[in-house]
Amino acid sequence: MAFYTLAKMDLLHKGLNLNDMQFEALSSLFQQIFNLQNAPSEIYFKQAVIKHLTTAISYITAGLVLKETGKKPEKRDRMEEITISFMNLVDEHFKTERNLEFYASELHISVKYLSNSVRKIAGVPPTEILSDALATEAKTILLNSSKTSSEIAYLLGFSDQYAFAKFFKKQAGLSPKFFRQMNSISNMG
Secondary structure (H helix, E strand, C coil): CHHHHHHHHHHHHCCCCCCHHHHHHHHHHHHHHHHHHCCCCCCCCHHHHHHHHHHHHHHHHHHHHHHHHCCCCCCCCHHHHHHHHHHHHHHHHCCCCCCHHHHHHHHCCCHHHHHHHHHHHHCCCHHHHHHHHHHHHHHHHHHHCCCCHHHHHHHCCCCCHHHHHHHHHHHHCCCHHHHHHHHHHHHHC
């Protein structure tokens, strides 16, 4: 509790007038990060979760600063809007749509403008975002089900289990079978 009191005093000292609810929200996020950092390494996607919790803290803090200063958030530019819309479309369609032409068409822009926008805002090409979404879903299925590679290939829209295995090995560095075996061994111990 002393840590929280010191942290609150430090934030207040720096000019953020936090009410108890705002402070508790931030404290809770910091505590979750602390707990994850000290958790066993077997927790899946640990670093990704920590990254997203840190992002949440950044958004909350930015909102508090904007409120304190009376400023409104800057309006997003066109490339930011395109990137956010692209990522939302990826969340909906990544299992069935892998061609950038589909996403560009849905956004009523060219593939080149889509690629340039996503690269500028996200720092990676849109194809990497699509591949990451597929790889994450594949890992989730492998870790949380007993589905075969053929079944997973079908679920994720691959032509066959070999195309899926080739994609997965490129993304994860391991075959789907070995990935499952390695993670089931680490969960037992």
